Amino acid sequence: MSFLIDSSIMITSQILFFGFGWLFFMRQLFKDYEVRQYVVQVIFSVTFAFSCTMFELIIFEILGVLNSSSRYFHWKMNLCVILLILVFMVPFYIGYFIVSNIRLLHKQRLLFSCLLWLTFMYFFWKLGDPFPILSPKHGILSIEQLISRVGVIGVTLMALLSGFGAVNCPYTYMSYFLRNVTDTDILALERRLLQTMDMIISKKKRMAMTRRTMFQKGEVHNKPSGFWGMIKSVTTSAPGSEKLLSSFCHMKASQKSAVCNPEERLHQTLNLPVP
Known part of the structure; x- marks a missing residue:
């Protein structure tokens, strides 16, 4: 019974996060987005909802809200869904859009999209081979293989973007703090x-x-005239x-x-x- 209550709480929060992500995408992020691709909006909203849910689960873990088994189940499920979106759905859909914009490959866009996705998966997997965080206990299809690669590559990309933002943001907004010399x-x-x-x-x-x-x-005053002039210059002021x-x-x-x-x-x- 407690698992059902915990699941209903998590599902309700995910629906709210999904709606907020949908509104943010429509009203703020791409308010002038003329090409209506609902799959893009759904993928963004689902990723946003599950990311916020994982952050919510961390807060619940600190505060002791919900049952521990329920938190573990929803954490594992959210992690699997996010990995599925990041590693499989998003790269495949990006490749599908790239192929769809090429007229020569328009008829066989599904086949070439799969080829692009397989190429991405090959480099994605080979890029994680030198990582020292993998254990021989985990199999090749285990969730740890994906988490290690997504974690290391994601942290590296975030570091690059943070460094660029730390330099670009002051350069862009410095003019607001400068005095306008007329x-x-x-x-x-x-x-x-x-x-x-x-x-x-x-x-x-x-x-x-x-x-x-x-x-x-x-x-005029420093010319002494005779002996008495010298005595006068000594005894009196000029x-x-x-x-x-x-x-x-x-x-x-x-x-x-x-x-x-x-x-x-x-x-x-x-x-x-x-x-």
Whole structure:
């Protein structure tokens, strides 16, 4: 009785997953899908339903829902159905579509589809021979042979797709996070750059004028006239010395701001980091 209840729960969940997969295929995945191939929709929906059911069984195993024998039975059944779809139905149907698009092989498309599927099975089986996960206890038609090949090949393909997605996704969506630089922004930065250059040039001119004034005043006041002039220059300060000192300090400040750090001013104007 408990097995029937557990089976009804699993069948109900599979029907719900199948309906969700069908709607997702029709409304989102291929909403502009003009060629109506219902077999493709059924295969996608069945694969989606059984994949979600296996994930559901893992959750039930953790939470202790359903009977253990029921979980094992449905796990084994879902695994067999998914392997049947992945190894037999999907490759055969892909080969059938390839042959159907060739006019010369249109009449014998079923035969050539079987030949393509047998070719796929040969390479699929030979590809799994070097895998060290096979045990001699299992026969050639055991489920472990298929699981090992599907698992290793599937994980390899998923790793390749994940690596491609990890590089392609930031490259594709990076433009959404970049600032859109307009012509107005460029003109504003150029204007600020010219203002900074004018400020530097004006400070350099002021420095040159201050240096010239100091040189001229220094020549007048530093000429001693005789013995009494020398004594006077020692005992008293020359008139205008405070002005000279103030001009000297002003020149040093201008030199520090305009000559020593012109690159820093330019970087601040352009909003760039100072090296």
